[in-house]
Amino acid sequence: NFVEIALVLTYFVGNAVYVVFITESITKLLAFFYKDAESWYPYFIVCIMVLLILCCQIRELKHLVPFSFIANTTMIIAFGITLYYIFYGIKEVKLSDTKLANDISGIPSFFATVIFAMEGIGTIMPVENSLTKSQFIGCPGVLNIAMIMVVSLYTSIGFFGYLRYGDGTEATITKNLPSEEIPAQVVQVSISLAVFFTFMLQFYVPIDITWRRIKDRIPEKRHNISQILLRTGAVIFVTGIAASAGHHLDALIDLVGAIFLSTLGLLVPAFIDIIMNWRNWGLLNWILYKNILIMGISLK
Template sequence: MDDRDEYNPFEHRHVERPNTALGGLAHLLKSSLGTGILAMPNAFRNGGLIFGTIATLVVGYICTHCVYILVNSSHTLCRRLRVPSLTYAETAEAAFKTGPLPLRPYASAVRRFVDISLAVTYYSAACVYIVFIAHSTKQVVDIHSGLDIDVRLFIAALLLPLLALGAIRDLKFLVPFSAAANACIVLSFAFTLYYVFRETPEVEDRNLHGSISQLPLFFATVIFAMEGIGVVMPVENSMSRPEQFLSCPGVLCVAMTVVVTLYTTIGFFGYAKYGDNTMGSITLNLPTEEPLAQAVKVLIAVAILFTYGLQFYVPTEITWRMIRPSIPEKRQLVSEYAIRAIAVCITVIVAASVPHLGPIISLVGALFFSTLGLIIPATVDAVTSLHHRDFDARNPVTLTSPWARAKHVARLTKDAFIIAFAAIALLSGSYASIREIQGVD
């Protein structure tokens, strides 16, 4: 079977409510412009102004490239298997299923690994959301009460509203919450920029580069902020003209240009404004005694609270899909609600165990987003390029020209570099984050 045959997967897709390129761009921007952008000044605190700027651009390019090769591999595998579309996990499975013979027995295991990685990543991000809400709320309550209330009490108080949001089983019922969250995020982001640029930031006394021990925290935070890999395939699969996703200028190119530019700008000027006092979220640096700053903290807390439902929905659907076949049909409804409640409780317990925003963001970025956003896409691209022209035969694809062989070697070398970079970020970032958590405690 030749990948270059006449089968066009886009012509066979039947999406009930397809998105335009503009709709796909909006979804991709929404997935990437979340709480991570508020953590970028803290990343620059660890990376420095000059190094942070250059490294953010480099990491942004690598993350964008990983999205590109994942979607491009999915298109190749759709043609190879003659199917209209593939999810992230199905793409990974198809790559191993049609790849070199020694790798094929692992196809199902790879699919399950990707599903579990997605679930764990989103649950971990939900823990970050809880910590974020608690810290924002604590600052406002403390200033009005005159007390210094333990942040863990705020985390515990979130349990009931989070249980209510986690019990929503239909995605359409989360739409009003997402709409309200978007409005709150836009307002809070605009007011935050006002505070950052209200006075000219002083760059003279800021570090131009971080120490070696701080760089793993920088990279882990930036990777956490940049990555929206979990929604890429759903967005691309829902587009009425999927070819516009990877075109230039296309949805991916435009979205990531905006994302990287905003992240670099906020990181640079946020750190220039607050220096070594920069906190895990820049909103926590706003002057709490001012009513407008208090409004920003409340708005961002409400926005993240409402976003929790959507953040929680994705991994719970994956978890339920894996568990459902082993549960009798008459008990499935009760069991699903029980699983949702247990999952919410676990995220709250984890958040209460590590109630410090900066280190937990770095840890989630290093451990989970490095795997899901960098290692898996590069591995899928490499395995896809090693396929057999006829995956039922035992003859590998023949590269007939020196130029084709050179391109193939370059592709594998590039994928190996991305995997190595992600592995270093994973190990060093996780180690540094855990050390910082232990130091904070």
């Protein structure tokens, strides 16, 4: 159906963002040691593709748990060092030299980036279904606690990162770190590992959906080779999107957030809510107009 197709495309294109991010991080790291590293960008993508093809053959979600732990650990290390660089140099910043507000034309890009950063539309329901007690929504609730932590972390990095680097802030803050210093190099390695292993986790969702749709049409004795070919083809497809995007990481993030995640996270839930409940609301119920407003925002 439409939702599953949209979900698969969302995760595939979202994973392409991860490939671009990993490639740019590796390129920045090696550019300090080798001046020609920038020209090696296509070869880095191919190498990453080969590694992903091998690693993405893991089919059981429980076997991905150790990789999730590694990703979280390395991400914490990267965030910690990044915050150190941000706050260490922030005392040198003069507010008079910093543009504190942007014009209205940047708002769509802002919303697209925020939606990309905080949408976990494919993993929210599996997490809720796996809970032994109904503590997903409510106070405190798993969702509320997780969102408070995520929003606080992203807001801190975004606000203080821009305050530190101003208009020179890159699409990813790690590109602003000095490549010649070892802690900054540790950040590049840590963030690359974290995103690489996150790719494996995010890759599970679209492959699981696709496989459930096609496995009954394939003889059981060919399931293994079919899984291998499906996963290999999907990684090649995602890597192709990443290669097409080139160095335009910010544009790709905006694309995923504005088209794919806004559709799944805003348009579809509001539309389904209207279809299911509009008879009970009537034409004067505020929820109806709230959902229409959300749908309108998602289409902007």
